[in-house]
Amino acid sequence: MHKKKRILLKVGSNTLTKETDNISRGKIEDMASQIAKLKDTCEFIIVSSGAIAVAKQFVKLESKQEDVFVKQALASIGQPHLIRIYQEIFREYGLLSSQCLLSYSDFEKQESKTNIVNTINVLVNNNYIPIINENDTVATDEIKFGDNDKLAALTASLLNVDLCVIATNTNGIYTKASIESGTPETIRNVEDFDALRAQVVNSKSTHGSGGMASKIEAAALTKAASIETWIVNGLEDNFLVNALDGKVAFTKIK
Ligand SMILES: Nc1ncnc2c1ncn2[C@@H]1O[C@H](COP(=O)(O)OP(=O)(O)O)[C@@H](O)[C@H]1O
Numbered sequence: 677m678h679k680k681k682r683i684l685l686k687v688g689s690n691t692l693t694k695e696t697d698n699i700s701r702g703k704i705e706d707m708a709s710q711i712a713k714l715k716d717t718c719e720f721i722i723v724s725s726g727a728i729a730v731a732k733q734f735v736k737l738e739s740k741q742e743d744v745f746v747k748q749a750l751a752s753i754g755q756p757h758l759i760r761i762y763q764e765i766f767r768e769y770g771l772l773s774s775q776c777l778l779s780y781s782d783f784e785k786q787e788s789k790t791n792i793v794n795t796i797n798v799l800v801n802n803n804y805i806p807i808i809n810e811n812d813t814v815a816t817d818e819i820k821f822g823d824n825d826k827l828a829a830l831t832a833s834l835l836n837v838d839l840c841v842i843a844t845n846t847n848g849i850y851t852k853a854s855i856e857s858g859t860p861e862t863i864r865n866v867e868d869f870d871a872l873r874a875q876v877v878n879s880k881s882t883h884g885s886g887g888m889a890s891k892i893e894a895a896a897l898t899k900a901a902s903i904e905t906w907i908v909n910g911l912e913d914n915f916l917v918n919a920l921d922g923k924v925a926f927t928k929i930k
């Protein structure tokens with residue numbers, strides 16, 4: 677048991693850019709102000725994408741190599757900028773932050789898992805907010821498939837968080853019928869998890885790579901670890917506080 681509610685917050689490039697081509701300092705300020713409001717009762721671990729999106733603001737790489745190698749190089753260029761932006765803004769709100777780069781394979785080795793848990797516990801217990809991203813130089817899983825959703829679920833399970841919040845660009849998961857009729861309606865409480873997969877439609881957001889399917893698979897992992905997952909609209913201001921206060925529509929998967 678943790679003294680504070682331990683929350684893992686996953687934000688994708690779409691949320692961080694507010695669906696534009698530039699990282700939104702405003703969105704990171706919105707996250708910081710919410711975390712600052714909640715910090716007496718909650719502790720946070722962030723899984724953040726955005727490295728490639730930041731790099732694209734500054735450079736255009738020439739390469740005849742596969743796209744994925746270019747993305748890996750962009751992630752390497754963008755990651756320090758991303759963390760710099762987080763640190764600058766979080767500091768203004770009195771928050772301390774650090775960087776951890778992980779890959780799926782780190783969750784397969786007992787020694788690495790122990791090291792991750794020990795490092796992050798020291799950080800969190802000293803009021804540092806770990807900001808985790810995939811180690812894109814050595815791994816390409818999330819660049820290719822998953823929006824960091826699976827990385828978030830693996831981290832949430834390993835660190836035994838109390839709540840996993842995935843921020844995306846919709847008010848959670850909508851019913852397929854409501855999307856098709858043009859009046860999206862949020863599935864607020866999931867009664868039948870297996871039936872959820874059938875609600876996914878074949879669309880993704882501008883920067884998105886995994887779509888809703890990868891969030892549902894991430895939730896399957898957290899569910900197996902008895903962790904509740906919320907899928908919330910990170911584009912809205914105050915999205916986390918409002919979800920905690922029950923003021924907005926989002927999907928809760930228990
Ligand atoms: N049933 C559904 N409810 C809501 N969104 C859905 C659904 N099925 C597919 N989607 C798509 O999933 C997208 C969110 O996933 P993704 O594009 O990967 O976003 P992110 O970058 O936030 O991870 C939505 O913008 C929408 O296009």
Ligand SMILES: N[C@@H](CCC(=O)OP(=O)(O)O)C(=O)O
Binds near residue numbers: 726728820886
């Ligand atoms: N790790 C990389 C990409 C991870 C990923 O695909 O997530 P997203 O940028 O949300 O589609 C990054 O930070 O840009």
